[in-house]
Amino acid sequence: MKWKRIGDILILNKKINDIEYFKKKGIKTIVKIEKIKGKVRKPEIKILYGSETETIHKENNCLFKLDISKVMWSKGNTYERMRIAKLVNKDETVVDMFAGIGYFSIPIAVHSQPKKVFAIEINPTAFKYLKENIKLNKVEKKVFPILGDCGKIAPELDADRVIMGYLPDPSKYLDSAMQCISDRGIIHYHEAVPDKLGFKRPINRIKSAAKDKDVKILHKRVVKKYAPGVSHVVIDALIH
Incomplete structure (x- = not known):
């Protein structure tokens, strides 16, 4: 994809020739992503x-309110955000360990009936937008933002x-996720994995972190390409 539209901002991955066309479509700013840092x-x-x-x-x-010069937005995760929201059962307690501006927490609160969603975010800028988006979507009684280290x-x-x-790799936080589940629960684990390793590496990491708990793999899928030879995958694992 050469471009993606976020609100009324156009983000380019590659050079395009017809900028005037997009100006006429209500675009107020056109930017190109140079790199992602830290x-x-x-x-x-x-x-x-603009x-x-x-x-x-x-x-x-x-x-979702955001500043595209300060926080990330991936349109490639649109399906995944809604898929998770539809899986959440009534009165579940959900912990979103890397909440960002509410990518998963907001759809869960809007489309499901969770008891609580604890949305943890370490980046103060993203956390500011997370709190704004909770209010914007009127889900203050469902989503509880926490600033700090999810680990x-x-x-x-x-x-x-x-x-x-x-x-790319949240594996060092798997122990913290396991401690978050007392008797029985589901972990949705994302990782950027070399294609030659497929789902094997993330599944082995989940099983290793589970220690004496049983693991049942409920679902696995490729979300999108992450880099040449590397895919963004997600594993749904029942821990019990």
């Missing part, structure tokens, strides 16, 4: 047209379902 995945962008980098993006009847916070919580939606 643990918090902060984008470095080049503005090609100046405003904050927008409100609508997806699956959810509203330390998650073990203090008790969940029926844990979402680990961080790339």
Whole structure:
């Protein structure tokens, strides 16, 4: 894909010739992503047209306010965000370990009936937008934002379902996720994996972290291509 639209901002992956066409379609800013930096995945962008980098993006009847110069948005995860929301059962407690601006937490609260969603985020900028998006979608009674390190916070919580939606490799947080599940629960584990390893590496990591607990793989799928020879995969694992 050469471009993607986030709200009224156009993000280019490759050079396009007809910028004027997009200006006529209600685009206020056109940018190109130069690189993604650090643990918090902060984008470095080049503005090609306009100046405003904050927008409100609508997806699956959810509203997401964000600044594309400060936080990431992946349109390739659209299906996955809704898939998880549909799996959440009534009165479940969900822990979203890498909540960002609410990518998973907001759709769960809007489309499901969870008891609580604990949305943990370490990046203060993303956390600011997470709190705004909770209000924007009127889910204050369902989503509880927590600023800090999920590796330390998650073990203090008790969940029926844990979402680990961080790339490229959240495996060092698997122990914390396991501690978050007392007797029985589901982990949605995301990882960027070399294609030659397939699903084997993430499944082995989940089983290793489970220790004396039993693991049943409920679902596995490729979410999208992450890099040449590398895929973003997700494993749904029942821990009991």
